[in-house]
Amino acid sequence: MSAPAPRTAPGQAADPGPFGVDEHVSALARAGLIVAVAAVALALVRPLGGDASVWNRVATGAGIGAVLLGIAGRYVAGARGIRGASIGQAAIAAGALAALYAYFDGAVRDGTFDPGRFWQQYFDPDVLRTLPGDFARGMVNTLKLAFLAEVLAIGVGLLVATFVLSQKFYVRYPAVGYVDLVRGLPLVVLTFLIHFGLPNIGVTFSPFISAVVILTVNASAYVAEIFRAGIQALPRGQMEAARSLGMPHAIAMTSVIVPQAARAVIPPLLSEFIALIKDTAIVIALIGFTTASRDLFGAARTAAASTFSPTPYMAAGIVYLMMTVPLSRLVGVLERRLRTKTA
């Protein structure tokens, strides 16, 4: 692992390198890199022969030490405005790799960790083969629920946001109260209040409708805050310019304020959709599911129960990641585009 040499401006004194004495480079970061290199050496070479598990333990400790030193070095370099951030980063990466390798090598050697068994349990091909059909139906249900709740939450949330922004206290206070209440409650509590509470006063929903209602109520509070922030982030002059042209408040909102806020609001709304995809699993797990109504996680639970294998959970996790990670990247792209194009 080669250390990135700190850059030196032309005309500056000769670069003493990462191991030389240079007070403009964080000493902590440098020490971290030295320890990291030692950890890598220990893990790979085990210089003195003898009991490998001892060397592995030492290397694991050294690797963790290098990570901590690297983190401290990076922090100090940043705080004092000196070089060493990239050295610290190298120490973190090298130390972490050495520690992980040494730890798992040790675990394999003393028999506490069996990679073959791990693969066999978590990626059992016989179980994997049974999953696609049920998982596809589960995924459709997950996306259907999340999408329906998102659309409904955008409607409810926009309404609540306009109430929150109202000048009239008797409109504003209830809306603020709704947002505080819903955002302040754990999703589990909300689920029990709506799905298991409402039947006691004679309101019974099917599990699907229940899930939609719970997810919508939950998301609407966050969506309301997204809209409120998006509208309030606009310069005051936009509303004033619209009103000075004789536009009534409602027309100024619909033709000047909301169209501008809508663009700023797309990335956070997409983030909320990601959260909904994940929340769907919690809500469905809590209220129960039938073969027809189960979501992706429900399908995984059913499969796990009949095969006694954690493979369906692993597979479900990967499918969730395949949905959420690309969406997260998309959020990042849209945010960057908003920042650069303020036209």
Place this chain on the structure above:
Amino acid sequence: MTTIIRLDGLRKSFGDLEVLKGVDFRAAQGEVVCVLGPSGSGKSTMLRCINRLEEPTGGHIYVEGIDIGRPGVDINKVRRHVGMVFQSFNLFPHKTALGNVMLALRRVLRLSESEARGRAMSELAHVGLEDKADSYPAQLSGGQQQRVAIARALAMRPKVMLFDEVTSALDPELVTEVLDVMTRLASEGMTMIVVTHEMGFARGVATRVAFIDDGLIVEEGPPAQIIDRPQHERTRAFMSKIL
């Protein structure tokens, strides 16, 4: 000469801070009144009260003889006759120059698409920007944006135009193009109330100058008199600092 704007004992407080302390003011048809004064004197607040972007706390405002503070007056109708241009342009960034000028024509005056487009294009031509009709505000210089803002206000065919330090946010080399448009507007007989620090414009274009300080109009009269031979101590102190 008919009076377009009349302020009677106009007062405005923000909390405990009294910004306007009983302003009496008139502007007649075709007048160009430059309002001068130190920062914090209340000149912008006075302007913003005239179309009730600020709600006055006392006194009366008459636009074409109508007391616009009276209950039952539709302030949105009043604002159609009172154009305003802001220091920070406040163009709508999601609309092109043409879209900015057309928006209120469509949504407030309810003109047809082609009628609104025609009127907007002629107003853009009026400020020399017909070739920028399809540009977005971010693609225009500050001076061009401010000219679009003037065209947007003019398109409503206002009876009076309010200018609130419209060149203060501009780079020096862009000030002239905006002042030129305003000078032309004045020569066409538009009634204008101009809060400004541009003494050259006040001297050359204003029919009258009002000096405001500490929430009151201290002195008003022809530009030569107020700028070059001010009677009041406070006016003199201000002019000696700014000239």
